[in-house]
Amino acid sequence: MRRSDQDARSAIQGATREAQSAWPADEWAGHRISDFQRAYSEGTLLFPPGARLRDVLAIERGFIKLMGVREDGREMILSICGPGRMLGLSAAILEVPMPVAAVTLTRCQVRWIPIQVLRRRIERLDEFSRALLMHVSREAYEHVVRQAAMGLLSARERVEQVLGECLSLSGIAEMKSAIPLPVPLRQRELAEWVAITPEHLSRILREMEQEGLIRRYKGRVIVVAPDRLRRGLDF
Structure with a gap:
């Protein structure tokens, strides 16, 4: 041994x-x-x-x-x-x-x-x-x-899951239209939540913008297609 x-x-x-x-x-x-x-x-x-x-x-x-x-x-x-x-x-x-x-x-x-x-x-x-x-x-x-x-989950999947969790705090039952995140998170705080660097998060958010999932306005994240976000692990 x-x-x-x-x-x-x-x-x-x-x-x-x-x-x-x-x-x-x-x-x-x-x-x-x-x-x-x-x-x-x-x-x-x-x-x-x-x-x-x-x-x-x-x-x-x-x-x-x-x-x-x-x-x-x-x-x-x-x-x-x-x-x-x-x-x-x-x-x-x-x-x-x-x-x-x-x-x-x-x-x-x-x-x-x-x-x-x-x-x-x-x-x-x-x-x-x-x-x-x-x-x-x-x-x-x-x-x-x-x-x-x-x-x-991958970093991208974790970001989507966290955004979905934040949206759930809005109390909106049916999320079919664009919704600003109800939680005032800075990009640095969001990066800390999903355990990645702010630079990596910025790349992921840019990718999600290009795919039409989100848009950013005055430092806030607006989820354009909430029904397309990953909400968690599938069991």
């Missing part, structure tokens, strides 16, 4: 011991939510992107990588999750597809929790607590989608 491989495995083993000491393996068993545990070998696909989960998984031992697939078929690691993390919770609560895949990075022990069990618990909450939970779930889900977009 090469030195770099040994160092990587030692780091993972050390992190595993630390995480497991902070998060007991029987934590979820103590809540009497689910008794269904299962061990998985390294490289096991737990769910693919676009899956609508009927069970949420709680990691008790090992590490799981969240992955996305680019349009050209290349896979990218977006995040690494360890003991104590629950995967798929916000998507299951909102009844929307998972934007990423989950694959075991090491040998893992996972506890599967049926979403129906969680929903029965949620129904016992008061109205305010349920509304708060839904709000937090939407925020968490949107964060995962944005994280996936940053890793999987």
Whole structure:
């Protein structure tokens, strides 16, 4: 085994011991939510992107990588999750597809929790607590989608997605005509949002102008064809 491989495995083993000491393996068993545990070998696909989960998984031992697939078929690691993390919770609560895949990075022990069990618990909450939970779930889900977009979409696609998000803040139900961005973003701020340089953004906006998607007037971006903007990842 090469030195770099040994160092990587030692780091993972050390992190595993630390995480497991902070998060007991029987934590979820103590809540009497689910008794269904299962061990998985390294490289096991737990769910693919676009899956609508009927069970949420709680990691008790090992590490799981969240992955996305680019349009050209290349896979990218977006995040690494360890003991104590629950995967798929916000998507299951909102009844929307998972934007990423989950694959075991090491040998893992996972506890599967049926979403129906969680929903029965949620129904016992008061109205305010349920509304708060839904709000937090939407925020968490949107964060995962944005994280996936940053890793999987091209710079041009990210710009289109961000412009679409800004337009959604206008509250206009049907967007068929030219609409100025309701958010007063400077070009530098827009570039920071999509993680590119202002110069690269300028080239992309010029390209979009030539295609008739947008026009710029006194420093503001006006979306001419909002229905042609990419609005996010397709699951």
